[in-house]
Amino acid sequence: MADLRSEFIGIKSPNPFWLASAPPTDKEYNVRRAFEAGWGGVVWKTLGSEGPPVVNVNGPRYGAIYGADRRLLGLNNIELITDRPLEVNLREIKSVKRDYPDRALIVSLMVPCDEDSWKAILARVEDTEADGVELNFGCPHGMAERGMGSAVGQVPEYIEMVTRWVKQHSRMPCIVKLTPNISDIRGPARAAKAGGADAVSLINTINSITSVDLDDFAPEPTIDGKGTHGGYCGPAVKPIALNMVAEIARDAETAGLPISGIGGVTTWRDGAEFMALGAGNVQVCTAAMTYGFKVVQEMISGLSEYMDRKGFTNTSELVGRAVPNVTDWQYLNLNYVTKAEIVQDDCIKCGRCFAACEDTSHQAIAMSEDRTFTVKDEECVACNLCVEVCPVDCIEMVQMAKGSVDPRTGETVGDYANWTTHPNNPSATAAE
Amino acid sequence: MSHSQLTEGIVPGRLDTEGYCKNFTDVAPPLGVQEARIAADRCYFCHDAPCMEACPTSIDVPLFIRQISTGTPEAAARTIFEQNILGGMCARVCPTETLCEGACVRMDSEGEPVEIGALQRFATDTLMAKQDHPFSRAPSTGKSVAVVGAGPAGLAAAHRLAMLGHEVTIYDAHAKPGGLNEYGIASYKAPGGFAQAEVAWLLQIGSITVVENWQLGRKGDGDLADLLGDHDAVFLGMGLSGVNALRLEGEDKSGIRPATEFIAELRQASDLASLPVGRDVVVIGGGMTAVDAAVQSKLLGALNVSLVYRRARAEMPASLHEQEHALTHGVSIIENAAPVAIHGNGAVREVEFAYTRSGPDGLEMTDATFRLPADQVFKAIGQTLGDTPAKVEVAGGKIKVDGAGRTTAPRVWAGGDCTHAGEDLTVTAVAQGRDAAQDIHHVLMEG
Numbered sequence: 018m019a020d021l022r023s024e025f026i027g028i029k030s031p032n033p034f035w036l037a038s039a040p041p042t043d044k045e046y047n048v049r050r051a052f053e054a055g056w057g058g059v060v061w062k063t064l065g066s067e068g069p070p071v072v073n074v075n076g077p078r079y080g081a082i083y084g085a086d087r088r089l090l091g092l093n094n095i096e097l098i099t100d101r102p103l104e105v106n107l108r109e110i111k112s113v114k115r116d117y118p119d120r121a122l123i124v125s126l127m128v129p130c131d132e133d134s135w136k137a138i139l140a141r142v143e144d145t146e147a148d149g150v151e152l153n154f155g156c157p158h159g160m161a162e163r164g165m166g167s168a169v170g171q172v173p174e175y176i177e178m179v180t181r182w183v184k185q186h187s188r189m190p191c192i193v194k195l196t197p198n199i200s201d202i203r204g205p206a207r208a209a210k211a212g213g214a215d216a217v218s219l220i221n222t223i224n225s226i227t228s229v230d231l232d233d234f235a236p237e238p239t240i241d242g243k244g245t246h247g248g249y250c251g252p253a254v255k256p257i258a259l260n261m262v263a264e265i266a267r268d269a270e271t272a273g274l275p276i277s278g279i280g281g282v283t284t285w286r287d288g289a290e291f292m293a294l295g296a297g298n299v300q301v302c303t304a305a306m307t308y309g310f311k312v313v314q315e316m317i318s319g320l321s322e323y324m325d326r327k328g329f330t331n332t333s334e335l336v337g338r339a340v341p342n343v344t345d346w347q348y349l350n351l352n353y354v355t356k357a358e359i360v361q362d363d364c365i366k367c368g369r370c371f372a373a374c375e376d377t378s379h380q381a382i383a384m385s386e387d388r389t390f391t392v393k394d395e396e397c398v399a400c401n402l403c404v405e406v407c408p409v410d411c412i413e414m415v416q417m418a419k420g421s422v423d424p425r426t427g428e429t430v431g432d433y434a435n436w437t438t439h440p441n442n443p444s445a446t447a448a449e
Numbered sequence: 450m451s452h453s454q455l456t457e458g459i460v461p462g463r464l465d466t467e468g469y470c471k472n473f474t475d476v477a478p479p480l481g482v483q484e485a486r487i488a489a490d491r492c493y494f495c496h497d498a499p500c501m502e503a504c505p506t507s508i509d510v511p512l513f514i515r516q517i518s519t520g521t522p523e524a525a526a527r528t529i530f531e532q533n534i535l536g537g538m539c540a541r542v543c544p545t546e547t548l549c550e551g552a553c554v555r556m557d558s559e560g561e562p563v564e565i566g567a568l569q570r571f572a573t574d575t576l577m578a579k580q581d582h583p584f585s586r587a588p589s590t591g592k593s594v595a596v597v598g599a600g601p602a603g604l605a606a607a608h609r610l611a612m613l614g615h616e617v618t619i620y621d622a623h624a625k626p627g628g629l630n631e632y633g634i635a636s637y638k639a640p641g642g643f644a645q646a647e648v649a650w651l652l653q654i655g656s657i658t659v660v661e662n663w664q665l666g667r668k669g670d671g672d673l674a675d676l677l678g679d680h681d682a683v684f685l686g687m688g689l690s691g692v693n694a695l696r697l698e699g700e701d702k703s704g705i706r707p708a709t710e711f712i713a714e715l716r717q718a719s720d721l722a723s724l725p726v727g728r729d730v731v732v733i734g735g736g737m738t739a740v741d742a743a744v745q746s747k748l749l750g751a752l753n754v755s756l757v758y759r760r761a762r763a764e765m766p767a768s769l770h771e772q773e774h775a776l777t778h779g780v781s782i783i784e785n786a787a788p789v790a791i792h793g794n795g796a797v798r799e800v801e802f803a804y805t806r807s808g809p810d811g812l813e814m815t816d817a818t819f820r821l822p823a824d825q826v827f828k829a830i831g832q833t834l835g836d837t838p839a840k841v842e843v844a845g846g847k848i849k850v851d852g853a854g855r856t857t858a859p860r861v862w863a864g865g866d867c868t869h870a871g872e873d874l875t876v877t878a879v880a881q882g883r884d885a886a887q888d889i890h891h892v893l894m895e896g
Contacts (some may be wrong), residue, residue, distance in 0.1 A: 085490035247880030331788035389497070408493050409558050 021317060023057060025297045026190045026215040026275050028148045030057035030121040031280035032123050033332050034288060034316050037279055038062050038125035038151060038194070041310075043099055045109035048122075052113075054310035054329060055317060057292065058121025060218075060300060063098035063153045065108055066128045066138060071097045071160075077238035080227030080247065089307050091253035092285045093227040095238065095245060097159045103141070108310060111145040123192065127153040127165050129176060132182045139187040149190035151212075152183060154205070155221020157198050157248050167221065168367035170196035173208035180212025192277060195219040195261075197254075202261040206271045217265065218277035222248025251303035255281030259294055263343045266295025275327040283312075285319025293339035347416050347436040354423050354430050355399040355414040357392045358383070362412035364390060370403035378402050454728070454752045459704060459825050462726040463495035465748025469721040476637040476774075477567065478542070485571040488564045489518035495554055498566055503552035505871065505880040506533035510549055514568055525584045526576035529569055530872055534608045534883070535601055537577055537647050539631050539876045540570035541639050544737075547874070561566065577646070582653035587614035589656075592893045595620065595680040600628020600685030601875045602865025604881030606889075607657050610684075613890045617657045618680070620671075621663040628688055628873065629866075632713040635741040637748070666836050671839035677860055682889045685848065685856065685863035688881055690835035691871075695733065695828055700792030703827040708732060708742035708829035715745055727825025730754045730798050731786055732780075732828030735765035742774070742827045743780045754780045755821055759787040759812060761895050783821075787814065797823055833865055845869055854885030862889055 023033040033060035036042050036051050043062040051059055065071060073096055082091040112241040114122045124147045128134040142150060154170030161168040169175045183191050193209035195202060198351060209217050224246050226236045236244030260279025265271050278296025281292055282288050283304040289297045304312050320332075329335055359370070359382075366388040374382040381396035382403060392403075404412045417423060417430050438445050451458045480488060486553050492514040500510040508529050516525035529536035540639040545551070545566040553562035564670060576583065577659070592615045596603045599621035607617045625631050630644040652659070653714050663670045665687060676683045693709040704727065735758035743756040756775060759764055762784045764771060775782060783802075790801040800823050803814040834846055842857035844848045845867035854862045854870075864870075866883030871877040 086487050365554040366499070367491060367493045367554040368498075373497035385499075388497075 019065055019321045019329060020331060021057075021321055021324075023298050025121070025277065026149070028058070028121045028123070028190060029119070031119060031297035031299070032057035032313075032317050032320075033292065034058075034282075034296060035060060035121060035123075035277070035300045035314050036305060037233075038123075038153065039301040039302040039306075040094075040300060041305050044099070044280050045113055048109075048113050049116075049337070050309050051305075051313075052117045055313045056120070056310065057298075058123065060123040060125050060151050061106070061110055061147070062107070063125040063156070064138065064142075065098050065101055066134055067103045067141075070100045070102055071388070073100050076240040080238045081251075082227055084252065089303070090251060091225075091227070092240075092251040092303050093247040093248055093249045093308065094222070095158050095247040098125075098156070103138075104346075107141055107145055110147055112235050114146050114148075121149075122147045122410060123149045123151050125151045125153050127156070128171060128196060130185075130257045131162060133338075135179060135182045136186045136433060139183060139189070139389050143187060143189060146187070147374050149181065149215075151185065151192040151194050151218060152179060153221070154179075155194045155196040155219075157196060157222060159258055160244060160426045167196035167198055169197050170194075170205055172223070173204045173293050176208040176224050177212035179215045179390060180209055184213035190215045192216045194221055194279075196221045197257060198224050199263055202264050203268045203271065210271050210274050214274075215441070216275035216277060216297070216342045218279055219265070219272075220254065220261055220280045222250045223257065225249035226373065236396060250281065251307075252281045252283050252287075255283075255287060259290060262291060262296055263294045263340065266337060266340045282316075285316045285323065288316055289320055290321055290339075291337065292335045293337070294343070295337045295340050297336055298332075313366050348436060350433045351436065351439060352419075352431045352434050354415065354417040357399065357401075357403050358393050358398050358415045359390055359392060359403075360411045360413065360415050361389065363409060365409055365411075366390070369406045369408065373402050373406045397425065451714055454537065454750050456825060457728050458469060458665055459725045461723045463726065464722070466722065468750070470852055473640065473721060475640050476635075477570075479574060480571045483520075485568060488568055489507075490515045491555065492518070492563045493677065495664045496710075497555060499552035499583050499726070500549035500563075502883065503548045505548070505874065505877045506536075506539075506883070507880075508532045508536065508549075508569070512573055514563065514565070517568055517572055522572045523576040523579075523583075525568075525572035525583070527690075528895055529573055530576075530583055530715065532883075533879050534605055534651055535630070535647065535875065535879050536569060537573040537650075538601070538639060538880065540566050541574055541643070542630075542634055542700045542772065542878050544768045544874070546758065547768050553894035556702070560839075562810060577650055580593045580650065580653075582650060584654055584713075585610055586612055586655055589616070591616040592616065593618070593679070594889060594893075595676040595683045597676070597683065597685045598628060598687035598865070599623075599626035599648070599659060600688050600878065601630060601866060602688075602867075602878035602882035602885075603628065603684065604651055605879040606686060606862075606864065606886040607682045607882075608651050608654055609883050610889060611654045611656045613886070615656070615890070615893070618754075619636045619657060619659045620663040620665065620676075621659065621661055622687070622690070624661055626659050626661070628686075628833075632716055633738075635712065635745055636716055637745075641701050653829070659711060660859060663775070666838065673858070673861065681860070681893055683861045684780075684854075684882070684885055684889065685841070685861065685867060686835075686865045687835070687880070688866045689832035691833035692828060693831040693833060695788055695791075695830070696875075697788060697791055699797070702791055702793050702797045703795060704793075704797040705826040705828065708738050708827035709832065709864070711742055711827055712738065712745065713748075724749060726751050727823070728752045729822045730825045730827070731821050731823040732827045734758045734827075734831070735757065735760070735767060736831075737767050737771060739827075739829035740767045741781075742829055744775050746825070746827070747780055747809050751825075754782050755783055756804060757783045757786050757821070759785070759866055760807075761785055783834065787812070789818065791826075792820070797826055799823060800826060823839065832866070837867075853888035854881055855888065 021032040036059040080093040156166035193214040243336040278291030279300040513525040513528040551742045563783040584774035627644040658849040730746040786802040794798040804817045840858040862885040865878035866873045
């Protein structure tokens with residue numbers, strides 16, 4: 018078994034799987050169950066300022082989209098930050114941390130955008146001996162209307178300002194949690210770094226309406242005939258999150274800034290993918306909310322087995338390993354030519370590749386009388402759509418050897434060459 | 450008078466009330482909403498789908514399954530009924546393992562097809578439960594068509610003709626419409642009076658009159674000339690009313706009867722406990738009728754039921770699924786044996802069989818024989834065409850038709866089991882009835 022012990026901005030945990038700040042981490046009871054199940058760390062559900070806590074709606078808080086067999090693929094929520102009194106949360110945090118000194122315990126915070134509010138709460142959090150704080154600049158619903166959450170995360174100057182206050186008034190490591198509801202994630206990340214953040218975590222949830230009730234004509238979840246946008250998470254958001262993590266990891270200005278990856282992590286593989294793109298650890302919520310805390314056990318065994326297979330002895334060997342291979346479109350090799358090839362023995366003759374290619378792509382698959390499907394190399398642009406729609410994964414993309422002639426273009430497959438030097442590019446630089 | 454499974458002879462009441470209820474319940478219970486959703490999710494929505502190709506009525510299977518998966522089973526039912534107005538019965542009785550499900554691409558990948566039959570039932574039951582008839586008639590054409598036989602072929606033809614605006618009269622020899630759906634299908638395949646409910650639902654299209662207890666050519670009823678005099682066209686769908694004989698001495702002993710009679714009697718019985726059945730039952734034949742008679746004998750409480758087929762099991766007309774159904778219900782299947790003598794004094798006591806082998810000139814009897822004790826014997830070695838009008842040419846024992854269902858007689862079409870075309874299946878009969886109706890419409894409207 019590979020050693021999964023993880024150290025993230027100086028915070029140690031027995032594995033890199035933390036529970037994200039969310040309903041599963043709202044109370045001592047839940048967090049103790051999480052630690053018993055094996056979670057490496059927990060980001061306690063966001064605390065607000067002292068005083069009467071926020072209130073939640075008393076109707077449905079969640080909406081979902083499903084795949085086959087009602088498999089939950091995306092979850093939307095309109096729950097706010099903790100609605101329990103500050104002192105109760107702080108007392109419980111202290112109690113849990115005392116009993117689980119080997120686990121990471123981070124406290125998520127969201128208070129109004131003034132220095133005194135932040136200063137006040139930081140002192141109280143420090144008292145709990147929690148390992149660090151996470152600034153919630155991400156929640157897109159409810160709190161944003163009050164000038165907090167994603168309302169801060171969408172303005173880099175505010176991110177930098179608040180982060181600076183936090184670093185100034187606290188010795189605790191500080192993670193800034195970013196909202197994806199922004200055009201370029203690098204701006205907020207750079208602002209967090211400029212403000213002195215020890216790390217960023219992302220993504221928080223995405224603005225969303227999950228569905229519409231077609232009888233009542235109201236967005237879902239519906240509260241007394243009305244609905245509001247919520248925050249979207251779960252497996253469906255993972256691709257968006259992966260891209261944003263990679264953007265920060267490969268940005269020259271933020272390169273090396275530790276990242277805690279969040280967004281649809283459901284299995285060990287998802288976690289490993291985030292880590293390969295630069296995340297030092299990952300945070301999970303929807304998978305736990307769907308299946309319970311035990312899912313972490315599969316994540317631990319799967320990542321461990323993968324690391325053994327790859328010969329990695331420490332998670333740090335995985336972190337960032339795919340970042341150098343994330344590039345811009347213009348640098349992709351235009352002389353990398355592949356053709357689809359259908360493995361006939363495995364083909365079940367459903368014809369989905371044919372329908373997809375014939376109707377929506379390049380008419381590059383032939384169908385015979387007896388339903389044998391073959392690729393027409395002279396038409397195939399290697400788009401990969403047939404591979405994606407094949408239900409039994411029996412189509413491979415085969416690379417053409419250098420020097421061979423692509424029957425589609427009649428051109429010889431040559432050395433690496435990209436758009437920057439392509440003759441069709443008006444601003445191409447002359448090839449040497 | 451109380452009997453048990455051990456009582457000798459042909460007697461009623463071998464089981465207690467609970468036993469009958471349990472044995473004759475729905476053989477394939479309907480899918481629930483959640484089960485249907487899961488089953489529907491397994492469909493790949495194949496291009497030019499093999500299942501659709503394998504269906505004699507060409508139901509757009511991927512489309513109707515997708516309609517189920519998106520929560521619109523009524524739309525799915527409409528897709529089915531557009532091609533096959535008896536889609537409800539076909540969902541229950543089709544040998545799907547040799548048709549749509551046998552062609553499902555999932556058979557290649559995992560050996561488990563999408564449950565097309567069960568999904569079809571889910572969709573059609575949903576719509577029919579609302580007593581909602583999804584079609585309406587075209588404006589009246591002023592033409593009238595006679596349909597002989599209210600079985601699957603006749604009903605499908607009548608419905609399509611009515612939909613196209615013609616007046617239809619169905620003439621049927623039985624007391625109830627439905628044909629084999631009412632009289633020829635094992636009880637547990639369509640319990641709850643489904644056949645009659647389906648006919649009633651189908652007749653909601655309107656302009657169809659059903660004349661019962663009317664037999665073509667019977668004195669007092671009418672013949673083909675009468676029908677052609679009263680109507681613009683005639684469709685013959687009277688099925689097969691005769692049965693093949695064993696041609697053995699002693700065949701007239703009591704206890705020996707056609708399996709079709711037994712099946713019909715069972716379907717019409719209001720109290721299964723009153724239905725007598727033998728302790729040792731022998732069924733001769735290898736088709737669906739043989740299996741239905743054998744299994745139902747067992748379910749009625751017969752102690753020993755043997756189904757004897759003259760060729761190898763692999764050649765049995767009954768599908769593998771049907772054979773397994775028989776075996777799991779305790780029927781012994783004896784292959785490669787043909788009856789050579791009936792023994793008994795007044796009533797049958799034993800049937801003697803000779804083992805067979807295939808020789809250069811076909812099946813040969815060997816000298817090896819054996820006897821099976823039998824107090825009841827069912828003959829299921831094929832059905833035959835009854836009397837047919839002279840003007841209609843018969844070839845090989847069946848009415849000759851062209852691809853459009855036209856017989857050799859002008860203005861006379863035919864379809865279903867009484868014709869030589871296609872397999873003798875409900876679904877084939879529906880396709881032939883429907884297609885003949887389209888051709889009749891074409892001819893009547895052009896003429």
